[in-house]
Amino acid sequence: MTTPKNPLGNADWWRGCSIYQIYPRSFQDTTGDGSGDLRGIADRLPYVASLGVDAIWISPFFKSPMADMGYDVSDYCDVDPLFGAIEDFDALVAQAHALGLKVIIDQVLSHSSDSHPWFVESRASRNNDKADWYVWADAKPDGTAPNNWLSVFGGPAWEWDSVRKQYYLHNFLASQPDLNFHNTQVQDALLDTVEFWLKRGVDGFRLDTVNFYVHDAALRDNPPMPRGKANDIPDTNPYGYQDHQYDKTQPENLLFLARFRSLLDRYDARASIGEVGDGSRSLKTVAEYTSGSDRLHMCYTFDMLSPEFSPAHVRGCVEAFETSVADGWICWALSNHDVQRHVSRWMAYGGNADAIARFGIAMLVCLRGSICLYQGEELGLQEADLAFEDLRDPYGIRFWPGFKGRDGCRTPMVWDGGLANAGFTAGTPWLPVPADHQSRAVNLQEADAASILAHYRAMIRLRSEIPSLRDGDIAFIDGNDADILAFTRAGKTLCVFNFGLGAARFSLRGRLASARASAADVVIEVDEVALPGLGWLIADLDA
Known part of the structure; x- marks a missing residue:
């Protein structure tokens, strides 16, 4: 190697x-x-x-x-x-x-852990040296949270503290209090x-x-997310129902x-x-x-x-x-x-x-x-x-079974197909090693x-090896099959990708000099390229 x-x-x-x-x-x-x-x-x-x-x-x-x-x-x-x-x-x-x-x-x-010494001191009173190091707020008159902000990991983004008799902000777990960057x-x-x-x-x-x-700083309520507007959160989580303008x-x-x-x-x-x-x-x-x-x-x-x-x-x-x-x-x-x-x-x-x-x-x-x-x-x-x-x-445990969490992408790396746990550990792995991973x-x-x-x-x-792929400009090419994505890098390199499962054709318009890499079964003809389903081509262009 x-x-x-x-x-x-x-x-x-x-x-x-x-x-x-x-x-x-x-x-x-x-x-x-x-x-x-x-x-x-x-x-x-x-x-x-x-x-x-x-x-x-x-x-x-x-x-x-x-x-x-x-x-x-x-x-x-x-x-x-x-x-x-x-x-x-x-x-x-x-x-x-x-x-x-x-x-x-x-x-x-x-945010930090709630066991961080900064937070331990901050929650001890309202007047210590780190009292304002985290985001604290009084309850509303009816005892509810200061506003409608939600945690990414489920529920309100506010946790009541019985010592300070205030709420603190946590955008994730209650054990992950948010630091106060206004300080x-x-x-x-x-x-x-x-x-x-x-x-x-x-x-x-x-x-x-x-x-x-x-x-x-004014702790204004977030408005609702307009219908159809994109967000990063699965629809199994109500966090995505808000337009996060203020948190x-x-x-x-x-x-x-x-x-x-x-x-x-x-x-x-x-x-x-x-x-x-x-x-x-x-x-x-x-x-x-x-x-x-x-x-x-x-x-x-x-x-x-x-x-x-x-x-x-x-x-x-x-x-x-x-x-x-x-x-x-x-x-x-x-x-x-x-x-x-x-x-x-x-x-x-x-x-x-x-x-x-x-x-x-x-x-x-x-x-x-x-x-x-x-x-x-x-x-x-x-x-x-x-x-x-x-x-x-904890994210997956909270929203199971509608959302299975992130452990499925965090399982151990597989090194040796002939060893227990694929060579990751001689002990019991913290997450299982799937059999279909071990074969890879x-x-x-x-x-x-x-x-x-x-x-x-x-x-x-x-x-x-191709400088234009590292830092060259990108320009998309119009007029292709709906399944085709085509663009050039620095005007020197042609990149064509067929997202479809069926064959598609791309017109070269006299541009191709030589192919650098391609999927199997890609056919380069005089004035066009035939790409199989999920086919792709990376090629040099004529000067």
Whole structure:
């Protein structure tokens, strides 16, 4: 297995880069306790580097009660013993850098755990030094919550505290109280924790729920969501019934992002990527958050992580961003730790799982922006079908069975098809390892030159070899079959994708110079290309 060198040695390494997301609890266990750890990640980094990606994003590994699998932080500046020690993290960074990989870590700044010392002090009284570090509000005269805001994880976004005799805000679990970003001391303290990791050599930060940081200080009620307006939340959850005008995406957030960017700019070649969940406003929010040189480097949204699978949807997402932003940047992903794996989502439209996996990565590497892969998608893994008693995700447990939660995409990575638990752990895994995943283990695909893994490597390599795919302009081509998505990159590279299950034809109009890659059974004729169902073509254009 060869390890490619990272070509991105400058401050703009993030522009057009390929990122590999690692969910540490499910990547590799080295202790036998059934949960992955930092040493396990370090051990597997040669494999990650062999994919040809430029960076890794590691989901939270900080000290936490694990009520939300680490997204409830009790100490921003230490490693949870479940994952190892701070020395293990330092060794991981050194190993990644030696392999040419940048290291991006998750920062969960909008809220902490209720066991964080800051919150413990804040809830102790109304007049202590941290009394205003979280979002507290008095009850209405009838004792009900201050307003109608809802939690993403179900129920009101307010929890009564019997000591302060007030409500506190939590956009997620009641054990995840929201920090008060209207207090500059809170901002200062959080930026200090970010700098702690900058000094340890971290190259970038993925900012969890970045548009949730600031709330409306007047605590105004959210209006109802207009009928038919898009949102990011399953319709099994009443959260999607509100138009979230006041509980997130407030203009004051831009001031904090400027402070965050100023801190990063004091260090060489550091980058930031924000997670934006804002319904139909998401791409507009990305535009605002990445415009100019004093905000985030890039953001991603849930637009491409939705169940929709059509040329119109992909084109609409890309054009909405391109027309909104002059100088901002976006990161596209098809799967992550919060959504059903894209092969399973798109199979609802029909088609073969492997063909869908090949189609997805071919399209992703051609899009303008940076791209992010989620562990296991390079093996063509589908969503795991778990029993209720196996669930660990509080979101899924709360809304079962209408919504099965996120555990189906978080099951352990499969390394060796001949070992118990596919080589993930010598113990009992924290989530089951599905049998159909084990048959797609890394070692089995390494031995197959026609595997999904081999295809992913080829596509990522192609993106690195064709400069126009990394940072060239994108221009869509009109007048195609309704199932065809076609565009050019920098006027030099033609990308054509047939979303349909039946054959389709695309007129070349004399443009094609040579093919770079294509699906099987694609036929290039004098003036057109015949594409089978889920067929695709990437080609050079005549100068």
